Amino acid sequence: MSERCAVIGIGQTVAKSKREDVSIAGLVREAAVMALEDAGLSFADIDAVVVGKAPDMFEGVMMPELYLAAALGAVGKPMFRVHTAGSVGGSTAIVAAHLVASGIHQRVLTVAFEKQSDSDAMWALSVPQPFSSPLLAGAGGYFAPIIRAYMHRSGAPRDTGMKVAVKDRLHALKNPYAHLHLPDISLKMVEDSIMLWDPLHYLEACPSSDGAAAMIIGSEKAAAQATSDTGRPPAWIHGMAMRSEPTMFAGRDQVNPQAGRDCAADLYRQAGISDPRADFDMAEVYVPFSWYEPMWLENLGFCAEGDGWKLTEAGATSMIEGGDIPWNCSGGVLSSNPIGASGMLRFLETALQVRGMAGEHQVADARRALGQAYGGGSQFFAMWVVAADKP
Amino acid sequence: MTEPVTMMAATTRLDYVFTAGVAQSKNLHGLEEGKFIGQRCPKCKKVYTLSRGSCPVDGLPTDEIVELPNTGTVTTYCVVNVPFAGQSIEIPYICAQILLDGANLSFMGLIQEIPIDQIRMGLRVEAVWVEPDELGPTMASVKYFRPSGEPDAEFDSYKEYL
Ligand SMILES: [Zn+2]
Numbered sequence: 001m002s003e004r005c006a007v008i009g010i011g012q013t014v015a016k017s018k019r020e021d022v023s024i025a026g027l028v029r030e031a032a033v034m035a036l037e038d039a040g041l042s043f044a045d046i047d048a049v050v051v052g053k054a055p056d057m058f059e060g061v062m063m064p065e066l067y068l069a070a071a072l073g074a075v076g077k078p079m080f081r082v083h084t085a086g087s088v089g090g091s092t093a094i095v096a097a098h099l100v101a102s103g104i105h106q107r108v109l110t111v112a113f114e115k116q117s118d119s120d121a122m123w124a125l126s127v128p129q130p131f132s133s134p135l136l137a138g139a140g141g142y143f144a145p146i147i148r149a150y151m152h153r154s155g156a157p158r159d160t161g162m163k164v165a166v167k168d169r170l171h172a173l174k175n176p177y178a179h180l181h182l183p184d185i186s187l188k189m190v191e192d193s194i195m196l197w198d199p200l201h202y203l204e205a206c207p208s209s210d211g212a213a214a215m216i217i218g219s220e221k222a223a224a225q226a227t228s229d230t231g232r233p234p235a236w237i238h239g240m241a242m243r244s245e246p247t248m249f250a251g252r253d254q255v256n257p258q259a260g261r262d263c264a265a266d267l268y269r270q271a272g273i274s275d276p277r278a279d280f281d282m283a284e285v286y287v288p289f290s291w292y293e294p295m296w297l298e299n300l301g302f303c304a305e306g307d308g309w310k311l312t313e314a315g316a317t318s319m320i321e322g323g324d325i326p327w328n329c330s331g332g333v334l335s336s337n338p339i340g341a342s343g344m345l346r347f348l349e350t351a352l353q354v355r356g357m358a359g360e361h362q363v364a365d366a367r368r369a370l371g372q373a374y375g376g377g378s379q380f381f382a383m384w385v386v387a388a389d390k391p
Numbered sequence: 392m393t394e395p396v397t398m399m400a401a402t403t404r405l406d407y408v409f410t411a412g413v414a415q416s417k418n419l420h421g422l423e424e425g426k427f428i429g430q431r432c433p434k435c436k437k438v439y440t441l442s443r444g445s446c447p448v449d450g451l452p453t454d455e456i457v458e459l460p461n462t463g464t465v466t467t468y469c470v471v472n473v474p475f476a477g478q479s480i481e482i483p484y485i486c487a488q489i490l491l492d493g494a495n496l497s498f499m500g501l502i503q504e505i506p507i508d509q510i511r512m513g514l515r516v517e518a519v520w521v522e523p524d525e526l527g528p529t530m531a532s533v534k535y536f537r538p539s540g541e542p543d544a545e546f547d548s549y550k551e552y553l
Contacts, residue, residue: 020398060403122475130529131415131441134479135486135499137471144469145488149553152467152512152546198470198483246447250437250495251551 004391005100006234007351008107008226009039009216015179015336018117019210024064025071028113031214032072035109039216040229043073046216047105052082052092052112053340054375058119072111084244086286088112089213089344090373090382094240097217097384101237106219112344113212114337121208121339137197140205140289142377144197147291150255151199154294156309158199161290162190165204165334167318168287172331174319174360179209179336204290204334211338213345220390235351235386238368239270247377254378260299263381267370268301271385276370277302277316280385282326282353282363283370284346288333293317297327300372319363329353329361343373347384354388411528414444417456419528425520427459429494437495463491463536464544465514466552470507485510489536490552497552504537513549515541 011034013019019027028051036042049072051065061067065081068074080099082092089112096110122138135141150156169185172178182189185203193202218226223234243263245252264276273279285300287293294308302325303311315321319329328334330349333342350369352358358366368387374380411419414430418441421428429438430453432446438457445452468487485502487510502510503519516536526532 126475130409130411130419130531132498133500133530133533135471135484135501137473137475137486140473141469141471141486145467145486146553148469148512149467153550194472195470196473198472200469248439248496249447250435250439253551253553255553 003101003103004220004236005097005217006220006223006236007215007386008218008223008234009035009041010348010351011035011038011214012177012345012348013211014177015209015211015338017179017207017209019115020117024059024061024113024115024118025068027115027210028068028111028212028214029071031113031212032109032111035214035216038230038232039218039226041107041216041226046073046077046107046109048078048080048099048108049074050080050082050092050096050099050108050110052088052344054085054088054114055124057124058121058339059115060119072109084380084382085375086288086339087343087373087375087380087382089341090347090371090384091242091343091380093215093217093344093347094242094382094384096215097237097240100217100219106222108217109214110217110344111212111214112341114340115210116208116338117210140197140200143289144200146254147289148199150291150295153255154306154309156294157313159187160294160309160312161199161204162187162201163312164287164290164293165190167320168328168332168334170320171329171361172335175330175335176359177336178331179207179211180331200289206288206333206337207335209336209338211336211341213341213348215344215348215351232357233355233388235354236388236390238385238387238391239267240384241267241270242382244380247379255295256299256305257378259379260374260381263383264300267383267385273385276300277325280325280368280370281366282329283372284330284332284349285327285370285372286333286343286346286374287328288337290334293327296372300370319361326363329358329363343375343382346373347371350384350386354386412444414442414453418442422530422532423526423528425523425526425532427461427491427518429457429459431455431457438493439496440491440494441498457493459491459493461518462539463489463494463516464549465502465510465512465516466490466497466549467512468502468510470510483507487536488553489516490549495552500533501535502537503535511543513543513546515539515544
């Protein structure tokens with residue numbers, strides 16, 4: 001990276017199954033205004049806007065960034081749209097940060113959203129096409145066979161996924177912005193929920209949410225100004241990486257994708273991470289289906305391949321159990337899934353943590369955190385490292 | 392006073408023409424004849440099923456056509472028990488990744504004629520086609536796959552194709 005850059009403002013809507021009181025424009029503006037207030041700025045101070053969301057087919061609004069320009073104060077300013085399926089919120093934040101790191105802009109607003117109540121994602125992911133069988137039944141139908149392959153390869157016990165499902169919902173109880181608040185959540189409750197895509201129970205899958213996330217990425221100068229205006233510290237960006245791989249090629253390892261491993265290696269090199277489990281104080285990682293926690297623990301190098309489930313089983317990723325590397329303290333994607341925003345929420349939550357502003361789900365003295373998002377058929381990866389200290 | 396209208400639901404429809412292109416046309420015409428067509432990469436020699444005409448690893452056209460057999464192996468699977476709009480199969484059903492013999496890429500297929508609790512990784516299966524006069528240029532020409540009766544495949548034989 002050339003210029004130092006930091007997250008200086010954060011905004012997110014409360015995730016809900018239906019926001020009937022606002023349109024998409026109202027939803028994104030709510031998050032954007034919150035982020036501006038946090039940074040002590042107004043729309044006039046923003047140099048450029050970067051917008052991300054999952055496929056346009058979900059809500060059926062094509063190129064919604066054009067219609068959202070006015071609501072996001074982007075009229076007459078550079079505006080960018082990012083497309084990387086479910087990882088898009090993460091990629092969008094990275095594109096925004098590149099515009100500052102490159103020295104082009106001082107303050108960039110980045111926003112990601114999904115209004116699932118305006119859409120039918122299950123349908124959009126299962127459209128009949130002549131070259132495939134109409135079997136998919138949404139994202140769960142795509143990922144469940146990969147999860148089964150992971151279970152077979154690693155020898156993980158069947159309850160590891162259920163344990164993640166409980167842990168992330170217990171974390172969500174500490175986050176007022178989370179969609180699902182299930183105070184009675186238990187292993188039995190997960191086990192008793194309907195088996196939607198065997199081996200995945202209903203409660204091992206993410207909900208369908210309306211929500212938006214926004215951040216202001218600022219230069220070193222903009223960060224100093226924001227701190228002096230608001231008294232709130234920035235979250236410094238220490239590294240950012242994106243990788244992708246084809247969805248179909250002979251010998252592709254979808255359980256532990258190479259693009260994810262390469263992305264992490266690049267990120268860790270930039271941020272000087274040698275032992276992720278020891279070097280990070282917490283992580284927010286895209287886990288839309290419970291078993292993706294142990295799978296990504298391995299993919300991100302927190303343990304050896306085949307050992308991810310052992311960390312989960314030991315409570316290493318649980319705030320409640322006092323684990324050494326808490327994952328998804330916000331409740332994660334399992335507790336809120338406004339798809340396009342879900343990746344940005346991971347990145348945003350890491351910034352909240354290192355700024356010490358995460359409230360009840362704050363990890364004590366969190367200094368350095370990892371944000372990760374993946375998307376599509378596990379072919380897009382976006383990651384960043386933020387810290388309390390300047391790089 | 393009546394409540395103000397703040398939202399309305401309007402359903403829409405969209406018809407579209409699908410242009411298959413050169414490579415997929417070969418696959419779709421194969422299905423029309425009740426055959427699976429594969430395409431081999433000239434460099435890595437891998438055989439792609441339902442190929443899009445190039446090898447994603449080598450970036451080369453997969454010009455060599457390979458006719459594939461009716462039999463294959465279930466590499467992994469899930470049991471779908473979720474209803475969704477436009478669904479045409481009764482739930483619960485088995486959705487499996489099937490690796491045809493001689494192919495290097497699996498694809499998703501429906502498994503029937505086996506009790507759901509007996510489905511397993513490594514199961515050997517064969518395609519059941521629709522009646523000859525119902526064959527068309529679509530995967531719908533394959534009704535489903537069913538157990539072929541052969542012994543299960545060893546994990547090592549398909550572990551790269553999960
Ligand atoms: Zn090749």
